[in-house]
Amino acid sequence: MSLPPPDPEGRRPKTVTAGRVGVYAFLVISAAFFLIPLWVMLMTSLKPMEEIRLGNIFSLPKLWTIDPWISAWSGACTGLECHGISVGFMNSVQILIPSVILSIAIGAVTGYALSFWRVKGANVMFGCLLLGAFIPYQVFIYPLVRLFAATGLYNSLLCVVVVHVIFGLPLMTLLFRNFYQGIPIDLFKAARVDGGSFWSIFLNVILPMSAPIIIVATILQVTGIWNDFLFGVAFAGRENLPMTVQLNNIVNSMQGERRYNVDMAATLLTALVPLAVYFLSGRWFVRGIAAGAVKG
Amino acid sequence: MNGVNVKDVSVAFGALKVIDGLSLDIAEGEFIVLLGPSGCGKSTLLNAIAGLLDVEEGKILIGGRNVTWEEPKDRSIAMVFQSYALYPRMSVRQNMSFGLKMAKTPRADIETRVTRAAEMLQITHLLDRRPDQLSGGQRQRVAIGRALVRDAAVFLFDEPLSNLDAQLRNELRLEIKRLHMELGSTTMIYVTHDQIEAMTLADRIAVMKDREIQQLGAPDELYHRPANLFVAGFVGSPKMNFLEGRIAAGASGLMFENDTVSLSLPDDVCAAPPAPGQAVTLGVRPEHIALDGGTWDGFRVDIVEPLGADALVWARRDRTSIQLRVTTDEPVKVGTPVALAPDPRRANLFDTETGRRL
Ligand SMILES: Nc1ncnc2c1ncn2[C@@H]1O[C@H](COP(=O)(O)OP(=O)(O)OP(=O)(O)O)[C@@H](O)[C@H]1O
Ligand SMILES: [Mg+2]
Numbered sequence: 001m002s003l004p005p006p007d008p009e010g011r012r013p014k015t016v017t018a019g020r021v022g023v024y025a026f027l028v029i030s031a032a033f034f035l036i037p038l039w040v041m042l043m044t045s046l047k048p049m050e051e052i053r054l055g056n057i058f059s060l061p062k063l064w065t066i067d068p069w070i071s072a073w074s075g076a077c078t079g080l081e082c083h084g085i086s087v088g089f090m091n092s093v094q095i096l097i098p099s100v101i102l103s104i105a106i107g108a109v110t111g112y113a114l115s116f117w118r119v120k121g122a123n124v125m126f127g128c129l130l131l132g133a134f135i136p137y138q139v140f141i142y143p144l145v146r147l148f149a150a151t152g153l154y155n156s157l158l159c160v161v162v163v164h165v166i167f168g169l170p171l172m173t174l175l176f177r178n179f180y181q182g183i184p185i186d187l188f189k190a191a192r193v194d195g196g197s198f199w200s201i202f203l204n205v206i207l208p209m210s211a212p213i214i215i216v217a218t219i220l221q222v223t224g225i226w227n228d229f230l231f232g233v234a235f236a237g238r239e240n241l242p243m244t245v246q247l248n249n250i251v252n253s254m255q256g257e258r259r260y261n262v263d264m265a266a267t268l269l270t271a272l273v274p275l276a277v278y279f280l281s282g283r284w285f286v287r288g289i290a291a292g293a294v295k296g
Numbered sequence: 297m298n299g300v301n302v303k304d305v306s307v308a309f310g311a312l313k314v315i316d317g318l319s320l321d322i323a324e325g326e327f328i329v330l331l332g333p334s335g336c337g338k339s340t341l342l343n344a345i346a347g348l349l350d351v352e353e354g355k356i357l358i359g360g361r362n363v364t365w366e367e368p369k370d371r372s373i374a375m376v377f378q379s380y381a382l383y384p385r386m387s388v389r390q391n392m393s394f395g396l397k398m399a400k401t402p403r404a405d406i407e408t409r410v411t412r413a414a415e416m417l418q419i420t421h422l423l424d425r426r427p428d429q430l431s432g433g434q435r436q437r438v439a440i441g442r443a444l445v446r447d448a449a450v451f452l453f454d455e456p457l458s459n460l461d462a463q464l465r466n467e468l469r470l471e472i473k474r475l476h477m478e479l480g481s482t483t484m485i486y487v488t489h490d491q492i493e494a495m496t497l498a499d500r501i502a503v504m505k506d507r508e509i510q511q512l513g514a515p516d517e518l519y520h521r522p523a524n525l526f527v528a529g530f531v532g533s534p535k536m537n538f539l540e541g542r543i544a545a546g547a548s549g550l551m552f553e554n555d556t557v558s559l560s561l562p563d564d565v566c567a568a569p570p571a572p573g574q575a576v577t578l579g580v581r582p583e584h585i586a587l588d589g590g591t592w593d594g595f596r597v598d599i600v601e602p603l604g605a606d607a608l609v610w611a612r613r614d615r616t617s618i619q620l621r622v623t624t625d626e627p628v629k630v631g632t633p634v635a636l637a638p639d640p641r642r643a644n645l646f647d648t649e650t651g652r653r654l
Contacts, residue, residue, distance in 0.1 A: 189346075190381040193346060194446075195368075196369075196394075208385035208386075
């Protein structure tokens with residue numbers, strides 16, 4: 001005779017189900033999948049070349065060294081010049097800051113106009129923007145190069161910033177529009193009755209409510225623009241090549257022996273900004289993606 | 297001159313005409329309630345008056361001035377919304393002064409007006425809070441305060457009390473009524489679903505349905521002399537009883553009859569005497585039928601709903617079910633046979649075909 005089940009009382013006992021085990025297994029495997037390469041890169045960047053030649057790519061360095069990092073930052077050669085990747089870093093920052101600020105500012109205003117003001121042909125315009133968000137960039141490059149060459153802007157900081165702003169606009173507008181669709185229209189009506197104009201309503205009422213979406217937009221734009229390679233190569237000109245392009249030039253530089261530790265250090269340095277953004281804002285980032293997915 | 301004149305106004309969303317050639321003249325200082333089923337265009341009309349929606353045709357005059365093409369801010373209106381619509385990132389004080397700031401009112405002037413409005417609505421202690429730190433009732437007070445500081449000629453309310461619980465609703469309803477009396481010459485247009493709000497607040501009620509105003513009149517008039525079957529059924533709770541039948545032929549005087557009941561009516565029940573045999577609908581309000589001692593016999597008490605002060609009783613005979621409001625101290629027992637006594641002077645006759653009052 002078996003005992004009757006106990007009367008349920010208090011906290012429910014925790015049970016381990018097969019589904020839960022499966023979920024965790026999946027999470028662990030995918031985390032490992034992304035973490036192992038990172039580990040290998042980090043270890044390699046901290047070893048001298050002699051140790052690397054031995055081949056134990058997973059092992060901790062026997063002799064720790066940060067020389068590869070210093071070399072990558074300020075000494076590595078791209079072709080004939082040997083200033084490391086620091087030049088690219090400054091260029092990337094110079095491209096990043098105006099591009100992020102401008103694309104978000106313009107995206108917010110267009111998203112606001114499309115959501116609240118009965119702009120003539122708003123739907124058509126929105127459709128075009130959507131389309132713009134999905135057409136591969138490569139299609140536009142050649143015409144744009146010709147266009148900029150004709151205006152004399154080609155191969156300048158301004159040129160690459162303008163390109164980033166233009167191509168960031170569809171996504172930014174979409175993001176802000178979706179966010180603003182969630183704001184009750186009555187709020188806008190009240191502001192209109194109170195005598196707010198296009199700009200005063202935006203600045204006084206709508207913008208102060210936009211902090212969450214501005215954070216999301218900043219994360220998307222910072223990582224996107226920092227990681228860009230194509231526009232940098234095509235539009236920035238030799239003086240303003242961003243860090244990603246510089247990295248490529250260092251890694252693919254054909255002179256002398258291949259210094260894997262320097263390459264790895266340079267790569268990690270380049271990835272530092274997006275990595276920092278992800279780590280500092282993980283929660284917001286997920287929230288933004290979710291908001292976009294649910295409402296979009 | 298704070299009157300509002302809506303002249304032949306049509307409003308459309310794309311191909312859908314929501315309001316069609318509607319006219320409404322509202323006198324200065326009048327309290328007009330727009331009443332009607334959901335989706336009949338009440339909010340649309342209010343938004344059109346406010347200038348938040350463009351009209352397709354017709355014109356709108358406020359204080360005798362044609363404002364059809366003017367911006368909302370230039371119409372001398374203030375508006376209160378069901379959802380409060382307070383600016384979430386501003387304090388109560390900033391919420392109330394936003395409109396004045398936009399109008400470039402001197403700061404000292406803003407200060408006095410906000411203080412005065414806050415005192416009128418007893419929200420002085422809330423001035424430095426943010427909207428999310430307020431209860432629903434307090435939020436709506438602030439929203440009314442925000443309208444108040446504008447010194448508008450016309451107040452527009454779109455179901456301002458619908459999100460509040462019953463008690464707060466009563467309280468704020470009274471507040472709005474008091475406000476209207478204090479402001480004197482300010483015109484108010486008020487949208488609601490709530491019968492009690494409509495009856496208690498309105499100088500005149502406009503009942504809307506099907507893109508049109510069905511009847512416009514004082515609450516009393518709507519209640520006692522509804523212009524058609526829709527208004528008769530819509531105004532008053534519990535609903536008016538409707539009995540389909542005809543005008544009896546050959547009787548002396550006016551007489552309603554159907555297979556179950558008949559009722560002889562005084563001549564002044566209808567404006568124009570209907571022809572004998574005409575299909576008509578008799579409407580009698582539940583409170584105008586006595587439970588017993590009348591000529592409508594063969595009924596039995598079916599359901600009793602005690603409400604405290606009085607009780608609602610359903611009496612039934614075959615397929616005819618009639619609702620009455622009974623004020624007696626003795627409880628009414630289900631199953632009791634009764635002979636209902638409708639008050640013929642309070643009866644309403646409608647043409648069954650057109651639904652119009654006869
Ligand atoms: N922006 C819009 N686009 C298209 N149709 C609309 C729009 N706003 C309202 N309508 C339609 O217009 C009609 C009237 O809407 P309105 O909001 O004026 O109704 P209402 O009387 O205020 O209803 P409720 O009592 O539910 O608030 C409805 O049929 C509605 O579907
Ligand atoms: Mg409405």
